[in-house]
Amino acid sequence: MGPFADESDNAIDVARRVLGSDAFAAVEAQGSRLRPEHNEVQRLALGTLTIDTPQDKPITSRWDELTPAERQVAILATAGWTNPAIAVRRGKSARTIDSQMAAILQKLGITSREDIIDHIPKDIIEQVRTETIRRPQRNTRKPQPH
Incomplete structure (x- = not known):
């Protein structure tokens, strides 16, 4: 379980x-x-029953300042992907992803990848949900002592 x-x-x-x-x-x-x-x-x-949800609060975002590649990295990071997993997924080096993550945080004016979600436009938030499902599982097993 x-x-x-x-x-x-x-x-x-x-x-x-x-x-x-x-x-x-x-x-x-x-x-x-x-x-x-x-x-x-x-x-x-x-989908045959609906419930009303609270109105979303308006958010000021700098999302448009990100490059298309940075936006994709931001979506994957928000979905819980690690930088190494993002690098593999995008066919880029880990250093490239680290640099893109630094640029994302700087451009959005935030200090944590958890805050990226506040800047993702509502019309693409479904991509975060999709990538959360696709996210590789982290290896939670501890190495066996020799």
């Missing part, structure tokens, strides 16, 4: 970053009011 719990925790973290803490708490409260006996969870997952 450990890997399942880890992935659930990761999904919750991404959802909280995508929605913001206040919106996540509001949607989580709405979800807790769903009635499983009426198949509301399944209907919501299938």
